[in-house]
Amino acid sequence: GYRSRAAYKLKQLDQLENVISGGDTVVDLGAAPGGWLEVAAEAVGPQGQVIGVDLQRIRDFDDHDTIETLRGDMTEERTRERVIEAAGGDAESAETGTATGTGGPVDVVISDMAPNMSGEYSLDQARSLHLARQAFETALELLATDGDFIVKVFEGPDVDDFRADVEEEFQYVRATSPKASRDESSEVYFIGKGRLTAPVSSGD
Ligand code: SAM
Numbered sequence: 737g738y739r740s741r742a743a744y745k746l747k748q749l750d751q752l753e754n755v756i757s758g759g760d761t762v763v764d765l766g767a768a769p770g771g772w773l774e775v776a777a778e779a780v781g782p783q784g785q786v787i788g789v790d791l792q793r794i795r796d797f798d799d800h801d802t803i804e805t806l807r808g809d810m811t812e813e814r815t816r817e818r819v820i821e822a823a824g825g826d827a828e829s830a831e832t833g834t835a836t837g838t839g840g841p842v843d844v845v846i847s848d849m850a851p852n853m854s855g856e857y858s859l860d861q862a863r864s865l866h867l868a869r870q871a872f873e874t875a876l877e878l879l880a881t882d883g884d885f886i887v888k889v890f891e892g893p894d895v896d897d898f899r900a901d902v903e904e905e906f907q908y909v910r911a912t913s914p915k916a917s918r919d920e921s922s923e924v925y926f927i928g929k930g931r932l933t934a935p936v937s938s939g940d
Contacts, residue, residue, distance in 0.1 A: 790807065
């Protein structure tokens with residue numbers, strides 16, 4: 737079995753849009769306790785690499801030596817730099833990766849980040865959207881051209897604007913609520929397929 741029921745959501749999302757392939761480098765944001773990491777490690781196989789980050793410590797995986805974990809807050813720039821370094825990228829040039837025409841070092845960025853629930857939906861929803869936007873910015877720094885992105889967000893105001901922003905950076909975006917999460921019906925996952933990057937400019 738997996739460490740979390742959430743693992744089955746990632747399986748469904750991956751089956752829907754073929755996000756993770758053998759040999760991929762995958763970055764998982766909000767990865768504790770690690771069900772998504774286990775599913776991603778199975779999908780990338782022995783030639784792949786999976787990097788998980790969470791506020792919480794993630795217990796070591798005895799049966800997956802392709803998984804690396806970091807403890808940190810994804811809303812902090814320092815954590816984003818550590819993730820970029822772990823993925824073999826260069827933190828200083830990550831944001832200009834687009835200028836090379838190939839983008840960053842990562843094939844897939846997935847985020848299941850969720851805030852601590854206050855019980856007040858409008859507050860939790862706003863925090864969820866903030867985390868989703870942090871994940872999106874990280875994805876833009878990390879993803880190679882044609883890379884894929886999965887992000888969870890709670891339904892509510894401004895989610896349409898967020899989707900529109902994601903749509904500008906990918907070939908297409910699909911929204912779905914996996915069956916495994918239908919009991920938490922406010923959740924939606926956006927799957928961004930095929931990260932778009934600018935062609936190399938011939939000037940300067
Ligand atoms: N996908 C995971 C699995 O399969 O085990 C479950 C993830 S759980 C739904 C959401 C996680 O997001 C929590 O572990 C939480 O600590 C993490 N999280 C929330 N805010 C975060 C932040 N700012 N930086 C990093 N992780 C965060």
